[in-house]
Amino acid sequence: MSYTVTVVFGGNREYEFALHESEVAGTTKEQARSWLAKEFEELECTPSNPMGKVLVLDMILNVAKYAGESRFEQASDWAKRFALVTAAALDRPAVRVDVASFVVG
Numbered sequence: 001m002s003y004t005v006t007v008v009f010g011g012n013r014e015y016e017f018a019l020h021e022s023e024v025a026g027t028t029k030e031q032a033r034s035w036l037a038k039e040f041e042e043l044e045c046t047p048s049n050p051m052g053k054v055l056v057l058d059m060i061l062n063v064a065k066y067a068g069e070s071r072f073e074q075a076s077d078w079a080k081r082f083a084l085v086t087a088a089a090l091d092r093p094a095v096r097v098d099v100a101s102f103v104v105g
Helices: 021-025 029-042 054-066 070-075 077-090
Strands: 003-006 014-020 094-098
Touching: 003 021, 003 077, 014 021, 014 077, 021 077, 029 054, 029 077, 054 070, 054 077, 054 094, 070 077, 077 094
Parallel strands: 003 094
Antiparallel strands: 003 014
């Protein structure tokens, strides 16, 4: 199975990352969550729900938002890693991270 992670910043500003199953299989859900949590802290993200546990979807959305569009626009190693851990965390063949609408679909 192949994976596609698309990060959207509104309008036509979409950045697509295609991943092979072998790439994603090398990262466990726990490793993915750990990387997202580390980035969430380093980027000083604000939790969507300050009263409770930060859900993986909140981490994905906030990390993409606080990292900024330029990282995805340049298809940096960081952006590729983000796509990889997002695919591993959610284990879905197609993931759309809509930063502008704050929705993962």
